[in-house]
Amino acid sequence: GDSVTQMEGPVTLSEEACLTINCTYTATGYPSLFWYVQYPGEGLQLLLKATKADDKGSNKGFEATYRKETTSFHLEKGSVQVSDSAVYFCALSSYYNQGGKLIFGQGTELSVKP
Amino acid sequence: EPEVTQTPSHQVTQMGQEVILRCVPISNHLYFYWYRQILGQKVEFLVSFYNNEISEKSEIFDDQFSVERPDGSNFTLKIRSTKLEDSAMYFCASSVAGATSGANVLTFGAGSRLTVL
Numbered sequence: 488g489d490s491v492t493q494m495e496g497p498v499t500l501s502e503e504a505c506l507t508i509n510c511t512y513t514a515t516g517y518p519s520l521f522w523y524v525q526y527p528g529e530g531l532q533l534l535l536k537a538t539k540a541d542d543k544g545s546n547k548g549f550e551a552t553y554r555k556e557t558t559s560f561h562l563e564k565g566s567v568q569v570s571d572s573a574v575y576f577c578a579l580s581s582y583y584n585q586g587g588k589l590i591f592g593q594g595t596e597l598s599v600k601p
Numbered sequence: 602e603p604e605v606t607q608t609p610s611h612q613v614t615q616m617g618q619e620v621i622l623r624c625v626p627i628s629n630h631l632y633f634y635w636y637r638q639i640l641g642q643k644v645e646f647l648v649s650f651y652n653n654e655i656s657e658k659s660e661i662f663d664d665q666f667s668v669e670r671p672d673g674s675n676f677t678l679k680i681r682s683t684k685l686e687d688s689a690m691y692f693c694a695s696s697v698a699g700a701t702s703g704a705n706v707l708t709f710g711a712g713s714r715l716t717v718l
Contacts, residue, residue, distance in 0.1 A: 521706075
């Protein structure tokens with residue numbers, strides 16, 4: 488079945504460091520791909536999305552490119568801030584799933600130190 | 602910005618008791634979902650609901666779980682007889698369209714933490 492695999496956390500970085508969180512997927516057909524973020528004590532918020540191969544999603548300085556050839560959707564940011572500390576979830580939604588459910592990776596906790 | 606609201610934010614219950622978790626989805630959304638996250642684990646799909654019926658459910662969503670949309674605004678998850686392993690954060694979500702829209706964007710609530718003793 489469809490699945491998402493993320494790099495293990497936690498990831499600890501200093502402010503202004505570069506961030507990459509790896510995400511790979513297995514899916515039938517051509518899924519839509521998402522990154523969600525969960526700040527401490529809050530729910531899941533959509534960070535960015537991409538709906539087809541080579542699309543780049545971006546928001547708040549974060550970017551991710553839908554790579555069909557490597558079945559990947561890695562999250563990147565050039566310079567992280569303390570306020571980026573959160574848990575990041577990669578997810579996919581399959582066109583063939585009429586109910587529209589999301590399948591999540593296990594989440595990667597990011598901690599940014601001043 | 603419209604949001605999904607969930608109540609209660611935290612509930613503690615005894616094993617074997619019934620629990621109802623409530624959600625108010627965004628008003629013009631048509632698809633509704635429940636997910637759960639056991640501490641330190643993945644966010645797992647439980648059930649999706651559209652047009653007043655379940656459209657998909659996971660193997661986690663067994664006979665002790667049920668969902669209902671009792672009126673035009675609420676969407677509830679009932680756990681009939683709670684077990685210790687039901688302790689988790691339960692997230693409600695809604696979306697305006699399903700997967701055929703091309704990019705099904707779910708809006709999540711802040712979650713209801715259930716602790717079963």
